[in-house]
Amino acid sequence: MELPKPRDFSQVPAYIPGKSEERVKAEYGLETVIKLSSNENPMGPSPKALLAVQHHLSSAFRYPDHTSTALRECLAAYHDLPADHFLVSAGLEEMINCIGRAYILEGQRAVMPEVSFIKYVISARLMDSPPQFVPMKDFGIDLDGMLQAVDDRTKIIWIANPNNPTGTYLSETQLKEFLSHIPPRILVVLDEAYCEFADAPDYPQNSHRYFEEYPNVLVLRTFSKAFGLATFRIGYAIGIPELLEPILKVREIFSVSSLSETAACAALQDTEFLEHYRQLVLTEKKRYYHELDRMAPLGISYVETQGNFIYITLPEESQKVFQGLQQRGVIVRPAGKYGIRVTIGIPEENDAFFAGLEEVIREMRSTP
Numbered sequence: 001m002e003l004p005k006p007r008d009f010s011q012v013p014a015y016i017p018g019k020s021e022e023r024v025k026a027e028y029g030l031e032t033v034i035k036l037s038s039n040e041n042p043m044g045p046s047p048k049a050l051l052a053v054q055h056h057l058s059s060a061f062r063y064p065d066h067t068s069t070a071l072r073e074c075l076a077a078y079h080d081l082p083a084d085h086f087l088v089s090a091g092l093e094e095m096i097n098c099i100g101r102a103y104i105l106e107g108q109r110a111v112m113p114e115v116s117f118i119k120y121v122i123s124a125r126l127m128d129s130p131p132q133f134v135p136m137k138d139f140g141i142d143l144d145g146m147l148q149a150v151d152d153r154t155k156i157i158w159i160a161n162p163n164n165p166t167g168t169y170l171s172e173t174q175l176k177e178f179l180s181h182i183p184p185r186i187l188v189v190l191d192e193a194y195c196e197f198a199d200a201p202d203y204p205q206n207s208h209r210y211f212e213e214y215p216n217v218l219v220l221r222t223f224s225k226a227f228g229l230a231t232f233r234i235g236y237a238i239g240i241p242e243l244l245e246p247i248l249k250v251r252e253i254f255s256v257s258s259l260s261e262t263a264a265c266a267a268l269q270d271t272e273f274l275e276h277y278r279q280l281v282l283t284e285k286k287r288y289y290h291e292l293d294r295m296a297p298l299g300i301s302y303v304e305t306q307g308n309f310i311y312i313t314l315p316e317e318s319q320k321v322f323q324g325l326q327q328r329g330v331i332v333r334p335a336g337k338y339g340i341r342v343t344i345g346i347p348e349e350n351d352a353f354f355a356g357l358e359e360v361i362r363e364m365r366s367t368p
Contacts, residue, residue, distance in 0.1 A: 012125040013118055015093075018333055019326070030329045034352050036343040037333040039164075039194070039309045041228030043280070043346070045263065046273040049229065052266035053259050064258040067248070071256075074265040075236060079208050087244040090255040092193060092222050092235035095247070096123050099156065099218070099237075102246040103187055104129050108155035113141045115166060115336070117191065120158040139303045139311065140168035143178045150186065157182065160191040161207075162198055165333070165341040167305025171202040179214045187243070190219045193235075194307035196226035196274065197281050203306065208238045215240050225308060226274060227267040232260040281308045284344045291354045298361045309343045311335060312357075316364045324360035325353075 018037030025033050044050075068088035076083040089095040100123030104110065110124040114133040124131045132154070134145040141163055150157070162169045170178075175190075182188055190207055210217045218239040224230040234256060237244060267274075288310050292302045299315025314321055318334040325332055330353050333341040342353060 009125075011130075013121055015118060015122060019331055021331070024326055024329070024331055028327055028329070033329045033331060034345065034349045035331045036345050036349060036353055037331045037341075038230070039225055039307070039341075039343045040230050041226065041277055041308075042343075042349060043228060043277055045228040045232075046267050046270035048270045048273070049227075049263040049266040052262050056259060056262040060257070060259050062258070063254050064256060064261065066254055068256050068261050071234075071236075071261040071264050074268050078268045079238070081208070081238070084241045085211070085238055085244075087237045087239075087248055087251075088256050088261070089235050089237070089251060090260075091224060091233040092191065092220050093119055094233075094251065094255060095220060095235055095237055096120065096189075096191075097126065098247045098251045099187070099189060100124055100127050100129075101250040104155050107153060109153045110156040110158060111146055111149045111154055112158040113146075113160070113163065115139075115163075116141075116158065116160050117164050124156075136166070138168075139166045141170060143170065143174055147178065147181055150182070154186055157186060157188045158191065159188065160193070161204070162194045162306035164194065164307065165309070165335040165339075166303050166311045167194075167307045167309060168303060169198060169200055169203055169306040171200070172204040172207075173202065175204055175207070175210075176213075179210070179217065182214075182216070184216045186216060188214070188217045190217060192219055193222045193225055194309075195221065196278055197308045198306040199282055200306055211239050216243070218243055223264050223267060226277060227264070228277070229260070229263055229267060232257075232263050234260045234264050280346070281344050284347065284350055285310070287347075287350060288342075288344060295358055295361070298358070298365070300357070300361065309341050312340050312342060314338050314340065314361070316361065320364065321357070321360055324364070325356050328352075328356040328359070330356045 021033040021035050072083040072086040075086045096119045104127040109132045111132045112120045114135050121131050132149050134149050208219050218237050220237050222235040301313045303311045318340050322334045335341040
């Protein structure tokens, strides 16, 4: 029997999420597992967000507002911008796919860093568009190389700032100089999923207003990381309405639930909770630097980060280290043949990672 044949997806890479705690417990017979692979907020959501969701449950049986009006108004107040400059989606994964669907035409391409979020690649490949990769420069995004890659076929430029998985960043001066050379016909997407953790003094603070000078720029933000709402699946784009309208047309109907919208609005109000988590990350980041410097004689090094995660280079293959850590109840993310990306967790989680990493590397180096 000959079944209907799908499109050829052989060139579309699969997104492989980090393993769940339950899966690792079952696989290795462990009672306790620490997950440091998905850059989630280990403190969870703001208590105010959870309380707001509980209060909303009794009325959460209708279809949600397709355009998330209430949340867009909350975002407008938070960013001091008009509400029609926001588009909400079910996480940035949906937004990234929709941007590709809305803007990439046959024969057009997306330019992106060689090492960055794989969803940019998936978005392009789903539109039968071969991505134009630009090699990294010292683990960072090479803007000169990105500019040289732009040609008549370029439709979208993807830039994650801070970059995932390396944690490197682009300064305000670098970004504005780059944008000044990009033709208005090209859409530039600045993915700022981790912007709340950036503490570099020259990190862009007003990029959400770049559209005033560069109307072809979209800025992406998420509630999954700093706000601890990963399970609610909610992200948003900031830009001029003319750029957002086509994306809404290809976005799924009712993709953002009213519960997610309620949680996000409440989370925006709890700035104290957000700052508490941010300071935890900044404090623990210094401990990572200290502990990894101590392990440098083992061949371990790292890239200074502006995110709530850190990219670590290893003297052994990442998959082997990944497995060794999992056996010890610590889940991280392999990133390249000799690299791992590790979420900066709470102190006791980080202690377990430091001890586990040193033990795994010493064991591997002593094995003939």
